[in-house]
Amino acid sequence: MRFNHLFAPLVAAAGLALLAAAPAAAQETMKINISLAQNSHQGVAIDTFAKEVDKRSNGRYKIQTFYSGSIGAERESVEGVQLGTHDLTFTSTGPVPNFVPEVAILDIPFLFRDYAQARAVLDGPIGQDLLQKFPAKNLIALAWAENGFRHMTNSKRSVALPDDLKGLKMRTMENPVHIQAYKAFGIIPTPMAFTEVFTALQQGTVDGQENPLSVITAAKLEQVQKYLTLTGHVYSPALILMNKAKWDKLPPADKQIFLDSAKEAVKANRARVDEDEKKAVADLRSKGMTVVETIDKTKFQAVLGPTYADFGKRFGQDNIDKIRNYK
Numbered sequence: 001m002r003f004n005h006l007f008a009p010l011v012a013a014a015g016l017a018l019l020a021a022a023p024a025a026a027q028e029t030m031k032i033n034i035s036l037a038q039n040s041h042q043g044v045a046i047d048t049f050a051k052e053v054d055k056r057s058n059g060r061y062k063i064q065t066f067y068s069g070s071i072g073a074e075r076e077s078v079e080g081v082q083l084g085t086h087d088l089t090f091t092s093t094g095p096v097p098n099f100v101p102e103v104a105i106l107d108i109p110f111l112f113r114d115y116a117q118a119r120a121v122l123d124g125p126i127g128q129d130l131l132q133k134f135p136a137k138n139l140i141a142l143a144w145a146e147n148g149f150r151h152m153t154n155s156k157r158s159v160a161l162p163d164d165l166k167g168l169k170m171r172t173m174e175n176p177v178h179i180q181a182y183k184a185f186g187i188i189p190t191p192m193a194f195t196e197v198f199t200a201l202q203q204g205t206v207d208g209q210e211n212p213l214s215v216i217t218a219a220k221l222e223q224v225q226k227y228l229t230l231t232g233h234v235y236s237p238a239l240i241l242m243n244k245a246k247w248d249k250l251p252p253a254d255k256q257i258f259l260d261s262a263k264e265a266v267k268a269n270r271a272r273v274d275e276d277e278k279k280a281v282a283d284l285r286s287k288g289m290t291v292v293e294t295i296d297k298t299k300f301q302a303v304l305g306p307t308y309a310d311f312g313k314r315f316g317q318d319n320i321d322k323i324r325n326y327k
C-alpha cells in the first residue's frame with residue numbers, strides 16, 4: 001500500500017505528460033461555398049455535408065461553410081476548385097459546361113418530365129457516367145445535387161405564350177445552351193453571375209431572369225420582380241465539386257466519408273426543394289407576384305424546333321432521346 005501511495009502521483013503525472021505530448025488527432029479544415037443564402041436548398045446541403053463529415057471523421061475534418069457568394073460566385077468558385085484556391089463548392093450546373101462541356105446536354109430545355117425522372121437520370125448510369133468526365137478537368141464531382149426546374153420572372157408583363165417573351169432583356173446563367181435557346185424565344189440574353197442579379201433587376205439593367213422556385217424565394221426576388229410564369233423550361237442540376245489534388249490525398253476510408261456525406265447532403269437538398277415547391281407559389285402570390293401557373297409547353301417547344309435540331313447534331317439525338325425517354 002505504502003509503495004502505491006508514493007508512486008501513484010508520479011505515475012499519474014507521467015501519464016498526463018505523455019497525453020500532453022501525444023499529437024492531437026490531426027485536424028484538417030476545408031471550405032465549401034454557395035451563391036445563395038444559408039436558408040435555402042443549397043444552404044441545407046452544405047450544412048448537412050459539413051455536419052456529416054465532422055461526425056463521420058470524428059472531427060478529423062472540419063468543413064467551413066460560406067454563403068451568398070461571400071467567397072465567390074459560381075463560375076469563379078468552380079475555377080477556384082479547379083485551381084486549388086477553393087477546396088469544395090456547391091454549384092448549379094449553370095457555368096459548369098465552360099469546364100466540362102459534356103454536361104451541357106442536361107441544359108437542353110424541356111429535356112426532363114419531372115423531378116423523379118431528373119433525379120433517376122442523374123443517379124443512374126447516364127448521370128454517373130457524366131461525373132467521370134470531371135477528374136480530367138482537375139475536379140472531383142462528389143454527387144449530383146439539385147437546383148430545380150427553372151421558371152421565368154420579369155418586371156414588364158405577364159408571360160403566357162412564347163411571343164410574350166419577345167424583346168425581354170433577361171439575365172441568364174453563363175451557359176451557352178441556355179443563351180442559344182432563349183434567343184430563339186426572342187429574349188435578349190444578358191449572362192451574369194447570380195450574385196449580381198438582384199441589383200441588376202432592382203436597377204432595371206435587365207427586365208427579368210429565370211430560376212427555380214427555391215432560388216426565387218431564397219433570394220427574395222419577389223421584391224424586384226412582378227410576374228412569374230411556371231415555364232419549367234429547364235431542369236437545373238447542381239453538383240458538389242472538390243479539388244482533385246485534395247481528393248487524391250484522402251485515404252480510401254476518408255474518401256468514402258466524403259462520398260457518404262455528399263449523399264446525405266443531396267437527400268437534404270432534394271427534400272428542401274420538394275418542400276419549397278409545395279408552398280412557394282402561394283408565398284410569392286401573397287407577396288404581390290402575379291403568377292401564371294399553367295402554360296402550353298408544346299407552344300414553347302415548337303419555337304425551339306431549329307434549336308433542337310442543332311442540339312441533336314451537337315450532343316447526338318440518341319443521347320438526348322435516351323435522357324428524354326428515361327423511365
Ligand code: EAX
Nearest residue numbers: 035092094173194211215
Ligand atoms: O445556384 O445562377 C443561377 O441562376 C443559379 O440558379 C443560382 O446561382 C443558384
